[in-house]
Amino acid sequence: MSIDGNGPIGSERDRKEVLAGRVASPGTFFLLRLRGLDIVGLHNASMPASMPPWWHYVPRSMADQPVRMLPSLSVSGLWRNRGPAGEAWPAFPRKPVPYKELPLLGGRRKKNTATSFPSPPAGEGNKECVPARGASRDGGKGTIALARRRGRDVFFEALRQEGVDHLFGNPGTTELPLMDGLPFQTDVRYILCLHEDVAVGAAMGYAASTGKVGVVNLHVAPGLAHGLGNVYNAWRSHIPLVVTAGQHDTPFQFEEPILWGDMVAMARPLTKWSYEVRTTDELGPAMQRAFKVAVTPPQGPVFLSLPRDVLLEETERPLPPPTPRYFAPVAQDDALRQIARLIAEADRPVLVVGDGVSRSGGWDEAVALAEAAGMPVRNEPLPHLFNFPTDHPLFLGPTPVNRRGIEGAFAGSDLVLMVGVSNQAPGAMYDGRPTWLEGLRVVYLGDAPWELAKNAPGLMAVLGDPKGSMAALRGVIAATWSAEEKERAARRAEAVARETEARRREDRQLAAAAGRAEGDGVPVRELLLAIQPALPRETVVVNEGVSNGFLVQRYLEHPVPGSYVGSRGGSLGYGASMSLGAKLGRPDRPTLCISGDGALLYYPQVIWTAAHHRIPVTFLVLNNSSYRILKLNFQAMGGDAPARGLYPHTDITDPAVDFAALARAFGVPYRRIERLEEAQETIAAALAEEGPVLVEALVERSV
Numbered sequence: 001m002s003i004d005g006n007g008p009i010g011s012e013r014d015r016k017e018v019l020a021g022r023v024a025s026p027g028t029f030f031l032l033r034l035r036g037l038d039i040v041g042l043h044n045a046s047m048p049a050s051m052p053p054w055w056h057y058v059p060r061s062m063a064d065q066p067v068r069m070l071p072s073l074s075v076s077g078l079w080r081n082r083g084p085a086g087e088a089w090p091a092f093p094r095k096p097v098p099y100k101e102l103p104l105l106g107g108r109r110k111k112n113t114a115t116s117f118p119s120p121p122a123g124e125g126n127k128e129c130v131p132a133r134g135a136s137r138d139g140g141k142g143t144i145a146l147a148r149r150r151g152r153d154v155f156f157e158a159l160r161q162e163g164v165d166h167l168f169g170n171p172g173t174t175e176l177p178l179m180d181g182l183p184f185q186t187d188v189r190y191i192l193c194l195h196e197d198v199a200v201g202a203a204m205g206y207a208a209s210t211g212k213v214g215v216v217n218l219h220v221a222p223g224l225a226h227g228l229g230n231v232y233n234a235w236r237s238h239i240p241l242v243v244t245a246g247q248h249d250t251p252f253q254f255e256e257p258i259l260w261g262d263m264v265a266m267a268r269p270l271t272k273w274s275y276e277v278r279t280t281d282e283l284g285p286a287m288q289r290a291f292k293v294a295v296t297p298p299q300g301p302v303f304l305s306l307p308r309d310v311l312l313e314e315t316e317r318p319l320p321p322p323t324p325r326y327f328a329p330v331a332q333d334d335a336l337r338q339i340a341r342l343i344a345e346a347d348r349p350v351l352v353v354g355d356g357v358s359r360s361g362g363w364d365e366a367v368a369l370a371e372a373a374g375m376p377v378r379n380e381p382l383p384h385l386f387n388f389p390t391d392h393p394l395f396l397g398p399t400p401v402n403r404r405g406i407e408g409a410f411a412g413s414d415l416v417l418m419v420g421v422s423n424q425a426p427g428a429m430y431d432g433r434p435t436w437l438e439g440l441r442v443v444y445l446g447d448a449p450w451e452l453a454k455n456a457p458g459l460m461a462v463l464g465d466p467k468g469s470m471a472a473l474r475g476v477i478a479a480t481w482s483a484e485e486k487e488r489a490a491r492r493a494e495a496v497a498r499e500t501e502a503r504r505r506e507d508r509q510l511a512a513a514a515g516r517a518e519g520d521g522v523p524v525r526e527l528l529l530a531i532q533p534a535l536p537r538e539t540v541v542v543n544e545g546v547s548n549g550f551l552v553q554r555y556l557e558h559p560v561p562g563s564y565v566g567s568r569g570g571s572l573g574y575g576a577s578m579s580l581g582a583k584l585g586r587p588d589r590p591t592l593c594i595s596g597d598g599a600l601l602y603y604p605q606v607i608w609t610a611a612h613h614r615i616p617v618t619f620l621v622l623n624n625s626s627y628r629i630l631k632l633n634f635q636a637m638g639g640d641a642p643a644r645g646l647y648p649h650t651d652i653t654d655p656a657v658d659f660a661a662l663a664r665a666f667g668v669p670y671r672r673i674e675r676l677e678e679a680q681e682t683i684a685a686a687l688a689e690e691g692p693v694l695v696e697a698l699v700e701r702s703v
């Protein structure tokens, strides 16, 4: 629950306030003062009829908890200094009582002092919620919960059941029923974003950093339209999202009121499932299905339209329990044997790891497979994630996005094993030939059937969970390769390791020689090499570097799972937005967001959300005062304008954007990198700040 929009109950701040407050147990209720409000909860007990519906149940897992755990638990109700019937609650004593001396409800002291709620065991379903005795349907046995509560409370129950603790959104009148429920639940923190596309991007970042589903609530039709850029990115990047939007009351829609639109149709082409919930009874099952569809491979966004009446009306229907989602159909043994044979017979096999590897949790399996088979490794082009430790001796680097780059990357390879790769054309420039090389001998393995061999035909397309299938493939290699074949693989691995080491030496020399190269601004490659030592290993780099995006992939390390977050969609305005959710999902990891100036200027108000909710992201803007990529692409296209040195409407000058003023406007500190030697220290200092910081680097402009 968020009170006054200041974050969820359970924060350190609450702990201090509870220390200063007092819990009393008048009968079976508990009472405490938090953030200046008197909060009353019902503790698995009899239930006055005058209570509003959300009091009718408490989670079973809470029923036995001593009240001293309250800061991490659900509080069932909230009142401002009076009870539901208007009567005054007992006054709080003036003198604080120490936290540990708070009386325990039910008198039982549990050893368990965990700070989070255990989720119900699979199959227990709604036994998690026990009704108040007066409200139960089974003579008070308390085993089924048929509590009446509003639709919007069911919405929050669904989030809690999925372990989703952040909801990103931008509200309007049609979202007020949901907002009205926010103060009465403790599990979800609402993050206010000042544009719907920011909210969707933040949910994407949250999904990327937690592996959970990102949930976002948008305003009705035009609000959804605002968010579709990032829904597009999520769709191309296979990011599991439950995108919701408020809709007008079902009977009102006939009149086509202001802001109304057919949102189901709007969202359909970019989602796996798009649906308008018709009744409050249907809401729980619809939420359950939405989560299921979003996470089933290939993952992706789903959309639910939530009419106001659906959220405001009451239902007794229990929320369906989550279906345990265990997805591990390992590729068939016969197929794995054929793949193992193809690798054994190849001279220069290469492994390409795609986002499906990270999503299946398969980093270790990819490393073990590459080592066993002596295969050098590349990350897939235009990745959403990095899928192999970049500091591993077998790692060759990222894959370029255009035909020429791909030709170079795979020159001489006689077998490419692509695991968990999205097979889209990753670049935006067509040069008259297919991006993926005809004639390349490719084996596809992954859990997204549509992607397998989608563009270039291959030797084999094999359906299977990346993690499990790579582990099994390694097993087949170990069991079936001859000693000679294993020896050959080991020699290959050694040769690759030597190449990798030579490349790393070159990088270090570049970094050391940097500084001399500065012409019309700080050179970006050298800038990245210079800041690398300031980045702790756990750092999450969110990349929207656009013309410099490939350098971010290539010259920064992404050594552990989750180190890199990008988008496969290319709809600008995702980076800074995603970094909000990425940091909220993993507050323990330093988060550096690298954006082009043009990219950041899609939604500079992201910085306000970071400041308001105190989300300590370092925003590094690579300011070249231009849409540089468009100049480069103009040159590649060879049009009439660039032949005369003209690049119409690609400069962000006159006036130049004042990023220092922008930082000031949103209330965050500002730092500037004008020279390469300032870079490392500036980034280290920014990352060490407690809150968000905007760092502007004046980078080279030349094309």
Ligand SMILES: Cc1ncc(C[n+]2csc(CCOP(=O)(O)OP(=O)(O)O)c2C)c(N)n1
Pocket (backbone or CB within 6 Å): 229, 545, 546, 547, 548, 570, 571, 572, 573, 595, 596, 597, 598, 599, 600, 624, 626, 627, 628, 629, 630
């Ligand atoms: C929503 C959206 N609108 C427009 C574009 C077209 N576009 C692609 S790159 C780019 C410019 C990016 O400029 P900047 O972020 O400064 O990066 P730079 O090219 O300078 O490195 C634009 C406008 C896009 N990809 N997405």
Ligand SMILES: [Mg+2]
Pocket (backbone or CB within 6 Å): 596, 597, 598, 622, 623, 624, 625, 626, 627, 628
């Ligand atoms: Mg730029």
